[in-house]
Amino acid sequence: MERKIRVLVAKPGLDGHDRGAKVIARALRDAGMEVIYTGLRQTPEQIVSAAVQEDVDVVAMSILSGAHNHLFPRVMDLLREKGVDDVLVIGGGVIPDDDIPGLKAAGIAGVFTPGTPTTETIEFIKNNLKRGD
Template identity: 60%
Template sequence: MKRPIRVVVAKAGLDGHDRGAKVVARALRDAGMEVIYTGVHQTPEQVVETALQEDADAVGLSLLSGAHNYLFPRINELMREKGMDDVLLFGGGIIPEDDIPRLREHGVERIFPPGSSLEDIVDYVREAVGRRRGEAAPA
């Protein structure tokens, strides 16, 4: 039997807005994934270390503080350094449209803006992790 998807849901930096992160963490768990929620106020190093320790398939970072242009690229950089090339990095929160292309260049595959549906997020994580594991997307 294949291993369930393991996702680290992270809050980095000083941002305390954790409503979205917690709702998403719960929805992923309810969808059968193993979810590790970091709690707020993590450094990029702590987030990546958690993902490494937990052997995560995906890291979902929630940011509503405006620090996304620093924190996403930094986490991506640390993930590359640790050779975590097969781990999915995605995110959500208050992130202006204009900043998204630059975040994509820094390895953030997808950003979910406010108002995104939980179902879309769950489907996306399943599909994107499946893709990385070389599986066909589940029906």
């Protein structure tokens, strides 16, 4: 059977602006992916645990509150603690360019700022999956 790309779309932190997360969830679905959406106010622990149980290929997080420098690396740390090294992790939201190198160094493979077309995110996912058959 054809391998389905499974994506966890998560909103870490406390901000309630989920327009972007929901739009991307729908766009990924329309691109044929299976999207598990977590809802708002997720702790890094909840996100990582869901990613493991759902055995996703991708974790896509969105933050608009400015807490990305704290929360994104924390998710990466927890994934590493659980020995998960084959999940593509990407992030989006209001993220200043200056922060992007630090996030990438922490293991966030792609960072998407406002105005990124959903098609660009979809292509990025398809081209950067860390696992496949």
